Amino acid sequence: MTTTPTTPQDAAREKLAKGMTGLLADTYTLYNSTQVCHWNVEGSNFKELHDLFEEQYTGLAEAVDTIAERIRAMNFYTPGTLADIARQTRVEQPESFRDTAAMLRHLIEAHRVAAHRIRATLELAEHQPDEATADVLVERLRSHEKTTWMLESHLDDGSRRLTRLQPEREAVGATS
């Protein structure tokens, strides 16, 4: 049975569910892109990247299921056909996946797009508040940030700028 929101609370909850369906589409697209990279990667790092991409798309497939089932637990139907995914995803796919560096850059950007959507949706979940949905989102955000780091570490172009922490100065004692 479908219903239309009648109160501001209902409308806010529907907006949160739409954020989740958007994230479902982003995650599904990213899962597909990562699997295509797994199939087509070539070169001296073949084995390492072929295995890394498999580990990543397996995790993304699990995430798709978690997000979809969370939408059902929120009492909304989960859109999930390929047409639904194509309509709602913000993750762009290239015409073809070429060299390794292009694959890595594409995936890094796709993880950033998903993370961006998560941060916006997390605000809605915290505002509800809907702790269970927020928990799913925080877990997904942590995973995207970790994967971004791993992918960037295979790119030797200095695109990731790291800060080396300086040790805190010892407080000067009053007796010196």
Ligand SMILES: [Fe+2]
């Ligand atoms: Fe495989």
